[in-house]
Amino acid sequence: MSFTNNPVEQGSIPQFESIDIKPLPEAAMWVDVVSWSIVFVIAAVITVIGRLLNVPLFVNFLMYWIVAVFVLIGLIMLWTAYSYRFKGYALREHDLIFKRGVIWQKTTILPFNRVQHVETKQGILQRRFDLTTLQLFTAGGQRADLAISGMDVEITEGIKTMLLGRIQSEQTTDD
């Protein structure tokens, strides 16, 4: 089959910027917040143990330590909750769009016909909330080219099945 690559009218090309971005499930935000809460608890436990064992840092600088660590973790938690509002994806027929970032905003468009393999990961908290992390790999990098944490398991599995089917059929054609 001959390949043509003629220029097309700008108006007939789908515009990624005009696609409605679907926010991640609210549970994704809670997974992140709870994760940071665990760090918060660990920091609290360390503080108590340090104080009980008379570790100089916790004896002499206890207040500074508490303020610094807990303010930092508190800010991170707030930031995590806030940044969730700026995160979202859009599934088109031939590609996946992922948008993220509060200050520096980044939008990535990854065509499905460039995906080399797909991975899903599910942490303990994600399992509790029925969420998962979708990772798409192209030939372009050693790490995941697109990783979306906090997607619905059902949607992720749908994307994964569709992509694996595509990859499988391409490999069959190659062989």
Place this chain on the structure above:
Amino acid sequence: MTEDKHDFMHEWQRVSLMAIVYFFISRGLGIIKEVAMNAAPAFAAILIAVDDKAFWFTVAGFGFIGLIIVDVISLYLTYRYRVEDDQIIVRQGVFTKEVLNLKYARIQNINNAVPWYFKPFNLVRCTLDSAGSSAKEVNIPGITNERSDAIANIIHSYQKSNDLTEDTSQEEPAEIQETALKLSNAEVTKYGLTNSMIFVFAGIFFPAIEKFIESTGIDISNYLKQFAVLLPIPETIAKIILVLLAMFLFGLLLLCVTALAAFVRFYDYELYDEGKKLKRIAGLLERQTIFLNKNKVQGISIKQNVFAKILGRVTVHFQQTSADGKSSNKKQPFIIPMLKPDEWQQHLKMLYPELADVNLVFKPIGVQYFRKIAIYACLLPFSAIILPLAYLASAYFLLLYLLMLPIIGFSYLRYRRYGYSVLDNFLIIREGLIGTNFHILERYKTQHMSEATSPSQRRLKLGSLRIQMAYTAISLPYIKQSELRSVINQNIYLTETTTKSWM
């Protein structure tokens, strides 16, 4: 005339006895390289610690050669290859049996190299460059030229019969063999002069070199001091001049080494256009033939570092990739070592005919890029240090602002080098600092793309573009948001609608 391909198929084959020479050189060089990379400082330290240096040096040398000989003979005795209908199998090893199966569908290039010691025996080294990691590369040394051709024919026939569904509009007779380019040996030697990495390596190995010189008992600084006294100028100035001269001579020596290496590697460089493939023949000690499938090229980079800028030349890199996404350029780089800057576009016609006569017009990026670097990476950090010092200590500290000038100068050069040209099927990005580099990207081969914006960019309706190709990622900062989005949408459209394989 090639031999009947069926004579040797489906049976284990041995390689010529002369392959021992190849194994000895390649294994020996490999081990020397490993030792040089990992154990040179330790080796130098041991050499200093022992008293009878000559004895231990001889023992180490003989032990080293003995080990290589045992390794090479066992490799030769166990090395077998077998040509099947759809794959080639290579097995080797005494204690650890290694069997490598390479499917013909995965083979990207079939290359022949003729080391000087193979030439009288009509032998070649056949390399099957796979679409995988370099460990998956098959190397068959010491087979006849006819056998190598027969293997190549079997693989090509297999690939052709499995490629029937692909585009045939670009089909051209395989016999086309037009000399596309010949480079003089003087030109290829210049390539060695542009290799700045030699100075980096020299820096890494300098401690080991220093230890080695110390162990020999030669005191170079003492020689310099003695020589400085003899000169009819003040001793301090003489010492400075001699040290600078020694450094210059050392640099010159390194350049001679790298120029010699380029001369040996690219001796009698010839490039042929064979329709669907490019063929490159070069090499003094080993005449190496490398093929490049045109449709496997992921992009072309025209590179010019500061040394190439001084020499008024550029290097053309045909960028490839392998199926697992790792750049395959490290194992078999396909380059045109030296061209004049106004020649590269004309030579691209062998790969991209439509680019040969296009008048490339590059759009600049936003001047805000330069302002951002000048203010945030230069003016603000400098002021944070200089102003308090000037206020608290002395107003003379304000003179430190002069140190900003080179940084601002380089930032301006970088800003001026950036540019992009959008064609129907190609995106050409220009960048650089002292020299100018170009990246020629076939748009449908894009892996994925990103738009990134900072608050100030959003306010100014600007954005930064990042294109991930299979061999690398290329960024273009501060371009108009409307143009950025147009480029992304068109690239994605071409990528998703193409029926042509990107790899």
